[in-house]
Amino acid sequence: MHDKPTFCRVHFLPDDRNVEVERGESVLAAAQKAGIYISSVCGGDGICGKCRVIVRSGEIHSKPTTLLDRDEIRRNYILACQSTVQGDLEVEIPPETRLEEGQFLGDEDAERFGMLSLVEGAGFPLNPVVRKYYLDLQPPSIGSPLAGHERLYQAILEHEPGANLQTGFAVLRDLNRTLTESQYKVTVTIGRRGATTEVVQVEPGDTSAHNLGLAIDVGTTTVVVQLVDLVSARIVDSEAKYNSQMKYGEDYIRRIMYAEQHGGSDEMQRLIVGDLNELFEILVHRNTIRASDVTCAVVAGNTAMIHFLIGLDPTGIRKEPYVPVANSIPPLRAAQVGLHINPRGILYTLPSVAAYVGGDITGGAVAIRLDEQKELCLFIDVGTNGEVVLGNKDWMVCCSASAGPAFEGVGVEYGMRAARGAIERVRITPDCGVLVQTIGNRAPRGICGSGLLDLLAEMFRAGILGRDGRFQAKCPARRLVTKDGELRFVIVPKDQSAVGDDIVITQADVSNLIRSKAAIYAAISTLLKTVNVDTHDIRHIFLAGGFGNYLDVRNAITLGLLPDVPPERIHFVGNTAAAGARAALLSEEGLRRIENVARMMTYIDLMTNPKYMDEFVSANFIPHTDIERFPSVAAPGAEVAGTRP
Amino acid sequence: MHDKPTFCRVHFLPDDRNVEVERGESVLAAAQKAGIYISSVCGGDGICGKCRVIVRSGEIHSKPTTLLDRDEIRRNYILACQSTVQGDLEVEIPPETRLEEGQFLGDEDAERFGMLSLVEGAGFPLNPVVRKYYLDLQPPSIGSPLAGHERLYQAILEHEPGANLQTGFAVLRDLNRTLTESQYKVTVTIGRRGATTEVVQVEPGDTSAHNLGLAIDVGTTTVVVQLVDLVSARIVDSEAKYNSQMKYGEDYIRRIMYAEQHGGSDEMQRLIVGDLNELFEILVHRNTIRASDVTCAVVAGNTAMIHFLIGLDPTGIRKEPYVPVANSIPPLRAAQVGLHINPRGILYTLPSVAAYVGGDITGGAVAIRLDEQKELCLFIDVGTNGEVVLGNKDWMVCCSASAGPAFEGVGVEYGMRAARGAIERVRITPDCGVLVQTIGNRAPRGICGSGLLDLLAEMFRAGILGRDGRFQAKCPARRLVTKDGELRFVIVPKDQSAVGDDIVITQADVSNLIRSKAAIYAAISTLLKTVNVDTHDIRHIFLAGGFGNYLDVRNAITLGLLPDVPPERIHFVGNTAAAGARAALLSEEGLRRIENVARMMTYIDLMTNPKYMDEFVSANFIPHTDIERFPSVAAPGAEVAGTRP
Numbered sequence A, B: 001m002h003d004k005p006t007f008c009r010v011h012f013l014p015d016d017r018n019v020e021v022e023r024g025e026s027v028l029a030a031a032q033k034a035g036i037y038i039s040s041v042c043g044g045d046g047i048c049g050k051c052r053v054i055v056r057s058g059e060i061h062s063k064p065t066t067l068l069d070r071d072e073i074r075r076n077y078i079l080a081c082q083s084t085v086q087g088d089l090e091v092e093i094p095p096e097t098r099l100e101e102g103q104f105l106g107d108e109d110a111e112r113f114g115m116l117s118l119v120e121g122a123g124f125p126l127n128p129v130v131r132k133y134y135l136d137l138q139p140p141s142i143g144s145p146l147a148g149h150e151r152l153y154q155a156i157l158e159h160e161p162g163a164n165l166q167t168g169f170a171v172l173r174d175l176n177r178t179l180t181e182s183q184y185k186v187t188v189t190i191g192r193r194g195a196t197t198e199v200v201q202v203e204p205g206d207t208s209a210h211n212l213g214l215a216i217d218v219g220t221t222t223v224v225v226q227l228v229d230l231v232s233a234r235i236v237d238s239e240a241k242y243n244s245q246m247k248y249g250e251d252y253i254r255r256i257m258y259a260e261q262h263g264g265s266d267e268m269q270r271l272i273v274g275d276l277n278e279l280f281e282i283l284v285h286r287n288t289i290r291a292s293d294v295t296c297a298v299v300a301g302n303t304a305m306i307h308f309l310i311g312l313d314p315t316g317i318r319k320e321p322y323v324p325v326a327n328s329i330p331p332l333r334a335a336q337v338g339l340h341i342n343p344r345g346i347l348y349t350l351p352s353v354a355a356y357v358g359g360d361i362t363g364g365a366v367a368i369r370l371d372e373q374k375e376l377c378l379f380i381d382v383g384t385n386g387e388v389v390l391g392n393k394d395w396m397v398c399c400s401a402s403a404g405p406a407f408e409g410v411g412v413e414y415g416m417r418a419a420r421g422a423i424e425r426v427r428i429t430p431d432c433g434v435l436v437q438t439i440g441n442r443a444p445r446g447i448c449g450s451g452l453l454d455l456l457a458e459m460f461r462a463g464i465l466g467r468d469g470r471f472q473a474k475c476p477a478r479r480l481v482t483k484d485g486e487l488r489f490v491i492v493p494k495d496q497s498a499v500g501d502d503i504v505i506t507q508a509d510v511s512n513l514i515r516s517k518a519a520i521y522a523a524i525s526t527l528l529k530t531v532n533v534d535t536h537d538i539r540h541i542f543l544a545g546g547f548g549n550y551l552d553v554r555n556a557i558t559l560g561l562l563p564d565v566p567p568e569r570i571h572f573v574g575n576t577a578a579a580g581a582r583a584a585l586l587s588e589e590g591l592r593r594i595e596n597v598a599r600m601m602t603y604i605d606l607m608t609n610p611k612y613m614d615e616f617v618s619a620n621f622i623p624h625t626d627i628e629r630f631p632s633v634a635a636p637g638a639e640v641a642g643t644r645p
Helices: A027-033 A070-074 A107-112 A148-159 A169-181 A244-248 A252-261 A266-286 A303-310 A359-367 A449-461 A507-530 A546-550 A553-559 A576-586 A588-600 A610-619 A636-642 B027-033 B070-074 B107-112 B148-159 B169-181 B244-248 B252-261 B266-286 B303-310 B359-367 B449-461 B507-530 B546-550 B553-559 B576-586 B588-600 B610-618 B636-642
Strands: A007-013 A017-022 A052-057 A060-062 A077-079 A083-085 A089-092 A130-136 A165-167 A185-193 A196-204 A212-218 A222-229 A235-242 A294-301 A346-349 A377-381 A386-391 A396-401 A422-428 A434-438 A480-483 A486-492 A503-506 A540-544 A570-574 A601-603 B007-013 B017-022 B052-057 B060-062 B077-079 B083-085 B089-092 B130-136 B165-167 B185-193 B196-204 B212-218 B222-229 B235-242 B294-301 B346-349 B377-381 B386-391 B396-401 B422-428 B434-438 B480-483 B486-492 B503-506 B540-544 B570-574 B601-603
Touching: A007 A027, A017 A027, A027 A083, A027 A089, A060 A077, A130 A148, A130 A294, A148 A165, A148 A169, A148 A185, A148 A196, A165 A169, A169 A196, A169 B303, A185 A294, A212 A266, A212 A303, A212 A576, A222 A266, A222 A576, A235 A244, A235 A266, A244 A252, A244 A266, A252 A266, A252 A303, A266 A303, A294 A303, A294 A359, A294 A576, A303 A346, A303 B169, A359 A377, A359 A386, A359 A576, A359 A588, A377 A507, A377 A576, A386 A507, A396 A507, A422 A449, A422 A486, A434 A486, A449 A507, A449 A553, A486 A507, A503 A507, A507 A610, A540 A576, A570 A576, A576 A588, A588 A601, B007 B027, B017 B027, B027 B083, B027 B089, B060 B077, B130 B148, B130 B294, B148 B165, B148 B169, B148 B185, B148 B196, B165 B169, B169 B196, B185 B294, B212 B266, B212 B303, B212 B576, B222 B266, B222 B576, B235 B244, B235 B266, B244 B252, B244 B266, B252 B266, B252 B303, B266 B303, B294 B303, B294 B359, B294 B576, B303 B346, B359 B377, B359 B386, B359 B576, B359 B588, B377 B507, B377 B576, B386 B507, B396 B507, B422 B449, B422 B486, B434 B486, B449 B507, B449 B553, B486 B507, B503 B507, B507 B610, B540 B576, B570 B576, B576 B588, B588 B601
Parallel strands: A007 A089, A165 A196, A212 A294, A294 A346, A377 A540, A396 A601, A540 A570, B007 B089, B165 B196, B212 B294, B294 B346, B377 B540, B396 B601, B540 B570
Antiparallel strands: A007 A017, A052 A077, A052 A089, A060 A083, A130 A185, A185 A196, A212 A222, A222 A235, A377 A386, A386 A396, A422 A434, A480 A486, A486 A503, B007 B017, B052 B077, B052 B089, B060 B083, B130 B185, B185 B196, B212 B222, B222 B235, B377 B386, B386 B396, B422 B434, B480 B486, B486 B503
16 A cells, blocks of 8 residues: 655646646646636636636545536546645636637636626726836036935926825935935826825836726625726726625624624725735736736725725725725725835725715716716616615715615525636516526526516516515426425426526515516605605616626516616616726826715715605515506506406 | 953942953953943044043953053053953942933033034924824725825825925825724824825824934034924933944045945945934933834934935046036935834934035024025135135125034144043233133143144144234243244143143144134135125124134134134034024925025036135235235234334
8 A cells, every 4th residue: 555646747738738736636736837818707717607617537535516417427527726736637628618819718707707897987087096207317516416305396386286295214224325316307206195295206217108007896695806997097907806704604794793703803804905906916917917016996885895905994885884994995005015016006996875885886876987977877786785876966866775786696596606617697477387508508597686687577577476475376386396385487397407407486585586577666756755756767777787787677577676767777787896996096087086076975864764664665565565656667467457447 | 371251240339339340351342241321422433532431440451542541551441442351340330431321411512523513504494304293094894985095194184285295105005994993093103205204103092292303414534413302392312423434434535435445335324323323222211102103303404414314426526527426316215225213204314505504504594594694604614625615695605615623633643533531722821921811721742723723723822823823932941842843832731731742733734724714714805705795794703613613703714714703704504514404304395495595596616716716815814915814813913014204
């Protein structure tokens, strides 16, 4: 008997590359060691299911996963990050797993990860929050004996009249060397910090063409980093991954509770900063830039995420009276939170309005130019929380409904996040046939938010769901089955699914989803009632967020998730948080306007609002208890109501 | 044969205290170990001569010193800091060496060390640059859900309307804990940093009665630290010592050269910060305060000293075109330079005007309220450099004359600093008798600045010195002797001196001193000519600095050091640098006015000014080549000039 070898040889195909790794190393790490870059959006957490490779021969250990279907498992697919090398291996990298330069995420994925903004968010005068000027200074002489620091200030003030300049210790200490060695030809980086303008760094020579910033969207689920050229205003590249904090809870309330129970939120801070640095390093590597040329970062995120990122105590957010430590965080040195950009680079966070309306919303409102709109607009960001803003250039009210994660697939038996194999579109034929479309056209594994919305609306139209959300026996018995005393509607029968069983929706699932949509609709109607306006006064509805991008507007109205406005008034605006961050990054005016919006938004707390409770209860119908609010919805139940004698 | 013991027992009298120390330990350290606090202004550098103790029995090793006279050495006096324990000892601490609580420096010493300001410097509205407010905040509730940080800001703004508030990372991170644990009863410390007002710290409870600051005068020779109560505006205590950098040169030009030759000025920075911390720690200990209650420090110093303190490259100061790195240093965290006050406390440095006109002068000008004067004033700070400011509330011109250290005793054979045994007053009787008065009424060891000034003026009056500064044979041969071909005037004969020899002044000494006084007078008259005003237009002359405090005005005019104005127009104002630092410390208006004065002062460079060279040459007479400028001086030579046919 002899021990297994400590080192194993892994042979990668079709590259024909070999690498020796220690037994127990992950296949993902082995590939990286072999110089093969394979897709792994979640960074090896086994969440994204992107690093699928095929084992041709040899022994591995794999953790169980739901992200591979049986067929794939039969064909020896593994997740490279969840599998460890146990002996000599031969591994094939399928084309879709391979990461080519400049093609890290396919467009489809990029969109799902919220990397695309459908609004520009950068239409303000180009004047980045951190900017560079090349200064060709006159060296001092007897006739011009101005001190180096004052000489620098004088030249900066020609570009920035009236600025209140401030210089840090590190810059001052090196100033003389930089000035003399460069013969007074320097590039100065200045950044806005509240009422002052900081001299962030002084570099020898002309580096003014190299100034980059990061527009960051720290979401509860995904983290997006955009690398932006602050000279040309161009988005150089973007990268996204799942928020690593997810292992401590899908929603941030659970993460706050975890932090409370485990001695603070240092771990949450470490995770989110780790995510940002990971994405940043990919961007640096892929675009062959110098990290030190990245002089600033603007972060849009909900209040909890910003608390985690900065390291503020988030407990106030989850406990009555729901008060954060800070809504506005002053600009910080990015290095203070551990971000690996220029060590003197500045980190800006977009200001929040309240515990449940964050900088993603204030930034988003400016990205869609809500603060310029003369007409009444509604801005909705649908996620675990549905944040709603109602207003125009003169006033804004906002609130947040805890919609819950049902539309993100959580709390729904076959619910899943928008990933390969998820049902994203559903049609029910008059004979109760169910047509589905999955992401990546794979055998269905579950159903994501937009699919669930379609499903419910179609079931309602087909009469399978009543206005009260209860199943009606209006379909063939093979579709409506009972299991453990509960009714279940079969979406995809076992033989067509990738999960070895029927893909169904249960009565409990439907109730969950209706509560979710009711929460959002009730939030909207509470805001409307608070300011005493009507649904038909709304000229534009802006729908933001990943879910927003995919939903069928008609179905959203049918279900009573959105108010009944003409569909052309509804606009998908994609990731407005990132667009808001970019607006601030590229323009001081953008940042100022976001700060102004944060001040002008009046927060309406729904949890303590009796109006909201009434609205919520009334909204727990399809489309609503008060059918007159939805004149466009020809609901089966409505006929009954309408034909009463 | 056996080795000497490694540990020795030292017995201190009259305290009757014993202590064991390692052989080789200094007697000063042994005393400290025994809990006996003995005077040591220079901190053990062997410069101040204050730690004199008497060895009753036992063996010591002592470094040679000029600070003990023969009589003292005979009586077994040693300098405790310059002597090491070599065996069991019995040491007596004489009363004058003992340091009692609250009596560290005698008044006489305090004055000599420039600790006394004869102007208030604190007459501005009490509004310290760093101040505390006790805030009894309403805890958040459903009806008042303002975030903690914004709640704090709101309350601060009630005290500071319109302030641009800024909060640092450390304060933000602890904010929630502080607020909740104190039930929202906190004391906030805020400090001015340029255009913003920083929230420096937030403490639980009401600590607003405990707010202290340091007014610091970093001189080339001495360092003074005043502990100031920022609530009552009272000077709690002061402490002073020699600048430890002195070992690298009496003047700062030499120290800059040393730094250049030894890889930068880190060592100079270390020394000056060490001095400040040492003085600070004495003040903390003696007044039983918490170091963290000291929230700020304001430093007045010449441009070179500030460069050393902050760690800026000082080379520009000594090389044409004589340009410092910075005249205005933004407020820094004191911890950044290593000062041991509150770790978040702020360090302010008073702004300079040029390489040779520093914050000691701008601060001093405001301390004497030069910027309020309607009439024409002259402000002179006499030291190694003689800085001169001419002006009033509307305009100021300034310059610096390199007077050299002759009046500080350097380059004069028996010159010495104002210390025990130094001749400080001289009268010459009609029969050429010389009456002297020494500091501490000791046998004379040498002659200090005020003594030299008296001596020259009296010699001139007695006809022993001609207008050209040359010795005249108008005194007994015992007074005017020749040695090595050079004439020497005997001030104190050998048998009355403590140095075992005649105390004399040589022709070369006199020439040095006349060059010094000429430099200062020429600076004054160059300024007068530059702005085209006359001596009699000067309504007030303010004389600052240690030397200024002691000089005889009449003699200073006779010698032609000061212009010939009625003596009542001349005011001794003591240490105006410390007074300026205190003005800024206690009042934002004070700081603002100093910043304003720094901006309004026009610097006249003498080194490149042809007018100055002419003035300097003409001033190398007693009182001056042009005797008509000194009508009050009845000089022997003047008679000759006046009686020409």
